Amino acid sequence: MNEIIESVKNLSIGFNSQKGKQISILRNVSTNIKKGETVGIVGESGSGKSTLALAMMGYIKQGLFPLKGECLFKSEDLLKMSSRQLEKIRGRKIAMIPQNAGQALTPNLKIGYQIDEALKLHTDLNKTERDKKISELLNKVRLPSPETMAFRYPHELSGGQQQRVAVAMALAGKPDLLLLDEPTTGLDVTTQAHVLELLRFIAKDTGTSMIYVSHDLGAIAQVSDRIVVMYAGEIVLEGPARKILKEPIHPYTYGLLKSIPKLSLAGLPASMPGSQPQPGSINEGCSFYDRCNLANDNCKKNSPDLEHIKELDTNVRCFNYKELLNQNNNLQTSITKKSNNSEANEVLKLKDVSISYAKQKFFDQLLNKISDQNPTVKDINIDIKKGETIALVGESGSGKSTILKSIAGLLKTKDGQIKFEKDRILSSDLKKRNPNDLRAIQLIFQNPDESLNPNHTVEQILSQPLKLYFNLSGDELKKNIIDLLKKVRLGEFYMSRYPRQLSGGEKQRVAVARAFAAKPDIILCDEVTSALDVSVQAAVLNLLQQLKEDLGTTYVFVSHDLAVVRAISDRVAVLYQGRLCEIGPSQNVYKFPSHPYTEVLLGAVLEPDPDIKPKLVAEDIVEEKPPEKGCSFQGRCPRKIGDICNSEVPPWQIGENGNAIRCHINIEELASLQQ
């Protein structure tokens, strides 16, 4: 167990800048991977975690080069090997599973054939042995009906199943070390939980060492024995998983853990100021200095070394770590938010809304009618009160964005009405809405890289709504832009910047400012924090909450992340396949009794806590289309009671604490089933 498989010693990797300066993106990294151990490497985007992982299989990305140090695999330096020697090791001794493994599969070749190729390449087995091995591997990664799986094509598999195939291929050569770079990022919550469970099982079963790279401490917590925390190209904390997650003694890790929203906490997570420095921008002192609340003058001038603390079996890079010893109880706190006045007026009402993407037949087009018996989104009834934050949650494809688009007028509804203010019906055609209604409803998107025009300066971006809705120009326009920037905590000098000159969090702040420029009544937020790093996400959530409290804006907040929703929302609506399953005040939706789908979702949430394991109650299959009749969740429901679920649409039942659940199981019975 204590045999060291791979050892990284004083590794620095860098590149030459355009000005000819040498800039390092990994600095003095040292760590050991023991046999049978799973090491989680966690850090924000740009912290150098993927560069480190790739170097550990002897691969340096183009444009980068090692500055010093070595990567010893069984005491041989991978960085000095010829590509011939490396070929012998990669796949056989060290295998890798990339983030989009599904996309790495060749689309026109059968699964079995592709695994066979991997076996030919990495083993010396003969044909019959290989065939046996293929079904063994498919069994091992627990794919459904492994006998037929070998004859299927990648596109016939769900994302989670493709990821399993990638794991099977990586295991083909019986590697000693498995590298996983964000292997579950981009998968749905339930799928993610399943894949992680599989990885944990395989690590135990085969004794393979694993390096698990991720930005997601929740995922890392589920699989790792040991955790390495990276920040700005350095290891800042390293130790046993439990110690790191429960008693983080580095200010960055501490802040990171605090900034993750948790299911058990109702309020908003505390945010860290600022963002990670760019490579090459730190010249002296601790790289975390400008975001650290324990920093002092010493930290500004001197950079701390990685110090080994024997009694904790931990390495930490901080002068003042002692102040964080025994602070762990503080991790379980959050910022309470002002809750909404439940007596407030209704501002938006969705009445029997159905939306269809089906291609319309010629006659229907003539009659301007949409006919689709089984539309993507069906029978949505939601009343939204002024000043509240209502969240729509569900896995990808559940119709969240579709609903937002039709509220914004970007998508025609098939049936039903969208009413604004006092029962005034909003046209489902954007062009027919009056300008004031357009102003009143604004959108913020997931990815600011896509939602901000790369050719416009921040000033141009913010002046668009101001000119359009308020006809501002000259001094007044400029004054308003500066005010808006101030509102989202950005300085005046950002005006002349282009989006590419901003960090992810700054870009999203500009997008928020653009939405608020219209002085809207309602803002539709579509996964607005999903593309951001955790420490930045918390800051954006807090900003949104602050603005809402100041200005009385109503949010319709779409997210797949139940913990984020818990933190920000007053009310939650759970969607499955475009149908509502449950709706109610958020504190109640997060308590039992729940709709069986909500139960599955809550069970699959990955918390950054080794003691909270996900509960896997439903299969992670993917359904292409909502069922024609009956309950929308019938295909995956672990509590399904029988034919009635397939034939009849379940009734709404109101629980005692005010959440409405749509299920055939009596609500009290549901409560006792779920304890």
Add this chain to the structure above:
Amino acid sequence: MESNLITEDKQKNKLEKAFEILKTMASKPSGLIGLTIVLFHVVLALISPYIAPYDYKAISPNTMLLAPSAEHWFGTDSLGRDVFTRTILGGRTALTVTFFGSLIALLWGGLLGIFCGLVGGKIDDVVMRVVDAFLSIPWILAMLLIVSLLGTSTEVLIPALGFFYGKGIVRVARAATHDVIAKDFIVSARARGHSNMSIIWNEIIPNVRDAILVEGAMRWSWMLLGFSSLSFLGFGVSPPTPDWGLMISNARGLMSFAYWSVIAPIVGLSSLIIGINLTADAFAKALGIDRSTKAPV
């Protein structure tokens, strides 16, 4: 006042941006060489009427096929005209015709491409079919037809070349527009209620402009080759206008004993084509456009 300041600021930014791009282009040897060649040709074309030592159309039986000398640097041709004079003036013709030709190609190709990308659906399908059909006709045949019907004046040649070389630009502009309209910033502008014109002008054009310009620059060098080929075949500008293609064509029979009359126009033509090509490539790289993926065919 204040708004004036802002616009001034922006203009300065634009100038700075252009300068930035030039600097990036010149930072690589290939870009620097390309720029230098193009600059050399442009300057020469501008000043050629003033520095030309002889009359380009002065025929003189006494000076037929003279070898290069102090009086006639590049020698004389079979009609006794000074080759140096005709070469530098020939560059002027080539540059003028193809520059305006490219401009026309850019305009109609870019606009039609953006339009198709925007409307999509049936109209886009039909228009692209028609464009494809045109693409499949050998352009040189079509040019020959046009020229024989309408004559070979520059008023005919420029629009005709512009028309044929615009087809490729349609495809590039259409593809770039397709990419851009799917982006959330367009959705965002639509949801705010901006007019279509404002969306095209503010959101789409700035984002497809670079790809279209690069394509135009590339087409320019091809058009130069095409134009010279036409002249070579005798369907380009009509004699005695000094023109490289024409000069090569006239002198090709005399290659073996009067090589000078053909070398100069060949060097002029090929260096300009290479120069424009290198420049267009450097331009694309400086703007961050990968031509291998944006290539029209």
